[in-house]
Amino acid sequence: MSTTFRSRITARLGRTYLARIQRHGIGSSTIKLLPEELLMLLRRDGLDPVRRVASTRAIAPVSRVSLPFGMDAWVVTGYEESKAVLGSAEGFSTDFANLAGNAGIAAEQSPGGLGFSDPPVHTRLRRILTPEFTMRRLRRLAPRIEAIVEERLDAMEAAGGPVDLVHEFALPVPSLTICELLGVPYADRNDFQQLAMDRFDLFGGTTAPFGAMSASLDYFREVVRAQRRNPGDGLLGMIVREHGDSVDDKELAGLADGVLTGGFETTASTIALGSLVLLQNEEVLDRLRTDDTMTAPFVEEVLRYLSAVQMAFPRFAREDIEIAGVVIPRGDMVLCSLSGANRDPAYVSDDGGFDPHRATPSSHLAFGHGIHRCIGAELARMELRVAYPALARRFPGMRLAVPPQELGFRKLSIVYGIESLPVYLS
Structure with missing residues (x-):
């Protein structure tokens, strides 16, 4: 059998496999077909990456993963x-067309925006958004963020009994905060929450996130039309x-x-x-309540340590490109483990555990890196710097309402999270 014919067969089988996932979702039977070298990027052991991430990084920070039917991807777990x-x-593309072509998804389902575009489109769109995310513009939101936090604390205090944080x-x-930023009705918040969370649901089928994107885009088109009439x-x-009309x-x-x-x-x-980290570190909770200088370093360390976004948007090699002595062939998909990179001993000089005194303030990759670094990073920091100390000051006796082993975490998710966090407030 010729190499060309074999390649055509494996490509056809791969498309059939992906179509099957789209129809039936990533259930337990499908997960069994996916290599652990890929799934490990989406798993956690409590707040820590699974051990296999560290062992893989120690052996090869850039490693090839063989997917079903002869398809290949590359997993990157090292910081540098x-x-x-x-x-x-220049070396890697995030254009949605690459993802569509590899997963059999219609290019028309592209959500647009910054995450799935390359220069020059990305450059033009980011230039439009950047002024809106400067600290000067964001400061106008600061009083509203503080009010939102206080309103939620008031509601929690009034509820009494265990509260789910x-x-x-x-x-x-x-x-x-996003409703305030965009200028859309907060009355739609429940739809917002569901649509956003559906993006990261790997058990609803690979097309489920794209269905959520479609519904969200339909909503925002209506909002945009209203803003055109009355900005x-x-x-x-x-x-x-x-x-x-240039946009x-x-x-x-x-x-x-x-x-x-x-x-x-x-x-x-x-x-x-x-908040769970605070509950596990009483001394830090006390300091955060009384020492304003603690807030910024705590936030940066939490961002690095938690790395809630576990994996960056897929990249696709534009040409054969060498990373750390490994040649990644043109067209291959590359998946960077942000949680793995942020725990790399070459970066943090230890096992990457939580250390509020760590001297790596903003060099972590929690917000990504390069032209696709999260444009809303400063807004997120603002929210965290308000939320944590306000929570600590309002409820100094806050404690878990259930044994730690009963807390439920997401088992397989691009964005890691905890399902609920019941606490006694005093």
């Missing part, structure tokens, strides 16, 4: 190696006023959808998981 991939827009605090804070003071209204409705809806996706679930998970 991940920076090299994420920082090379995930649903009563971690989810509403970024949801309300508000939020981000969408500002873009309409400053850029007019069409589809692009603007895609940008808004990207802000929702990137800023809601990730921040909510970090708030919840960071």
Whole structure:
């Protein structure tokens, strides 16, 4: 059998396999077909990456993973190696067309926005958004973020008894903040939350996240049309006023959808998981309540330690490219483990455990790196720097309402999280 014919057969089998996943979802039988070298990027042991990530990184920080039917991908678990991939827009593409072509998904299902585009499209769109995410522009949200946090703390205090920090605090804070930022009704927050979370549901079938994207984009197109008629003071209204028809409705809806996706679930998970870290570190909880200088380093260490976004957007090699002595062939998919990179001993000089005194303030990869680094990073920091100390000051006697072993974490997810965090507030 010739090499060309064999390649055609394996490609056809691969497409059949992916189509099967799309129809039936990633159930237990499908998971058994996926290599652990890939699944390990989406698993955790409590708050820590599974041990296999560290052992893989020690042997080969850039390693090939053989997927079913002869398809290949590359897993990157090292810090410097991940920076090299994420920082090379010339060497790697994130264009949705690559993902569509490899997974049999229609290119028309592209959500647009920054995450699935390459320069020059990415450059133009990011130039439009960047001014809206400068600290000068974001400061206008600071009083509202503080008010949102206090409103949630008031509601929790009034509820009495055990309170679920995930649903009563971690989810509403970024949801309300994004509504303020974009200028859309908070009354739609429940739909926002569901649509955002559906993006990361690997058990609903590989097309489920794209269905959520479609529903979200439909909603934002309606919002955009309303903003065209009467621009508000939020981000969408500002873009309409400053850029007019140079940004069409589809692009603007895609940008808004990207802000929702990137800023809601990730921040909510970090708030919840960071609250658990506080509950496990009473001394840090006390210091955060009384020492304002503790807030910023605590937030940066929590971002690094938790790395809620476990894996970066897939990259595809534009040409044969060498990373850490390994040649990645043109067209191959590359998956960078952000949680693995942020625990790399070559970066943190130890096992990467939680250390609020660590001197690596902002060099972590929790927000990614390069041109696709999260544009909302400073907004997320603002929310975290308000939420944690406010929570610590309001409820100094806060403690878990269930044994730690009863806490439920996501078992397989791009964005790691905890299902619920019941606490006694005093």
